Amino acid sequence: MTSHETEGVQVEEARTLAGDPDGFQRLWTPHRMVYIEGAEKPATPAEPDCPFCRAPGRSDEDGLIVHRGELAYVVLNLFPYSPGHLLICPYRHVADYTDATDAEVVEIAALSRTAMNVIRIVSGPAGFNLGLNQGAVAGAGITAHLHQHVVPRWLGDSNFLPIVAQTKALPQLLGETRLRLATAWRSLLGERDTSLDKD
Ligand SMILES: [Zn+2]
Numbered sequence: 001m002t003s004h005e006t007e008g009v010q011v012e013e014a015r016t017l018a019g020d021p022d023g024f025q026r027l028w029t030p031h032r033m034v035y036i037e038g039a040e041k042p043a044t045p046a047e048p049d050c051p052f053c054r055a056p057g058r059s060d061e062d063g064l065i066v067h068r069g070e071l072a073y074v075v076l077n078l079f080p081y082s083p084g085h086l087l088i089c090p091y092r093h094v095a096d097y098t099d100a101t102d103a104e105v106v107e108i109a110a111l112s113r114t115a116m117n118v119i120r121i122v123s124g125p126a127g128f129n130l131g132l133n134q135g136a137v138a139g140a141g142i143t144a145h146l147h148q149h150v151v152p153r154w155l156g157d158s159n160f161l162p163i164v165a166q167t168k169a170l171p172q173l174l175g176e177t178r179l180r181l182a183t184a185w186r187s188l189l190g191e192r193d194t195s196l197d198k199d
Pocket of ligand 1 (some may be wrong): 092
């Protein structure tokens with residue numbers, strides 16, 4: 001994929017979206033264009049610059065939010081390890097797992113469990129990676145705001161990704177992924193579509 005192929009695609013600064021940049025090499029890298037053009041992590045960990053603090057203030061579509069809970073929310077990772085890579089974030093700007101309240105810990109765990117169920121309904125992965133990266137040395141891209149990764153995995157998934165990348169621009173792909181996951185989440189919980197209720 002060359003840079004000119006991203007012309008005509010509206011890109012947003014990566015720092016304004018909820019994501020977790022990392023140092024891994026990928027075979028499939030169109031989303032890196034957003035990062036490259038965007039394209040820096042917040043200069044300071046202050047809340048106004050924190051993408052995980054800003055995401056809930058956006059619409060579900062713009063913020064790539066899959067589900068909003070009471071104390072935490074679920075968002076697509078802008079820098080996915082695999083398709084459907086979700087992040088579970090408390091609304092509060094806390095960095096460390098030990099800073100989370102008991103109620104936040106419980107809700108993050110419950111949302112992680114539901115996320116697995118939802119992803120299984122949508123895309124039937126062979127397995128998952130779940131986890132928290134605490135501190136830059138451990139691989140956290142946004143160290144200031146706690147986020148739990150839920151990463152679906154397939155056998156040979158690193159070979160599957162370039163095929164997808166050649167068929168669609170990433171913003172569309174992320175938007176479609178968000179819609180499928182959000183719809184499945186509501187269906188699983190028996191919720192009606194509340195997106196029309198919001199101001
Ligand atoms: Zn934050």
